[in-house]
Amino acid sequence: MGSKTREKLIEVARQLFARKGVENTTMLDIANASDKGRRTIYTYFKNKKEIHQAVIERESEQLVSRERSIISNDASAAERLSELLHTRADIVAGQVGWQLPESIPDLLKLDFRRSGKTKRLAARKEMQILREILHEGVASGEFSREQARRAESAAVVLLLGIESPLTQQALENLGLDRQRVQDQTIEFVIEALRQQPSSPRQ
Secondary structure (H helix, E strand, C coil): CHHHHHHHHHHHHHHHHHHHCCCCCCHHHHHHHCCCCHHHHHHHCCCHHHHHHHHHHHHHHHHHHHHHHHCCCCCCHHHHHHHHHHHHHHHHHCCCCCCCCCCHHHHCCCCHHHHHHHHHHHHHHHHHHHHHHHHHHHHCCCCCHHHHHHHHHHHHHHHHHHCCHHHHHHHHHHCCCHHHHHHHHHHHHHHHHHCCCCCCCC
16 A cells, blocks of 8 residues: 555646646645645655655666566577667657556656656666676676676677767668668677787787
8 A cells, every 4th residue: 555655646746746746846736646645755755855866766767678578588698688689779769669658748848857856766777687698798798798797788889879969861872771780789789799809900
């Protein structure tokens, strides 16, 4: 019962923050909109800052929920990494082929500061998911330890670069298909992970 009440308060706060802004929303507003007394709210949250952080945590978790489910797949580390990178690229491109939580469209309308906090937290969670798959790949012998270390930043930079407006324009000017370039980039990252780094020339 307690967890349901807490979730309801977070959802009500999220809606109020989206409609009125964080600064213009009071704890009393949240209490009235949730049909709960202020005493109930303070049972779960000390202040508005704390409930605001809970909203950001929930939103960031919704953004990475599909990626998080990939960790539990029975597939190889390479297959899971491929799925993770494709999913991440498709999310950035707005071409997800799976059902988004109902509140996701609201995430795109967040005020700038809240949006930035949500995305930064989601990015840290995504990096943790990436590291976990890379670690498992090294442990199973699929990936080179040294290459996995290098891949943490390389994979993110390569894929985010694909979706930048400048890259999109360059691909169009060169007559290159975005999906094909994305697939080749992911294939390149995974194949590089399997290789032992070459020794520097003497």
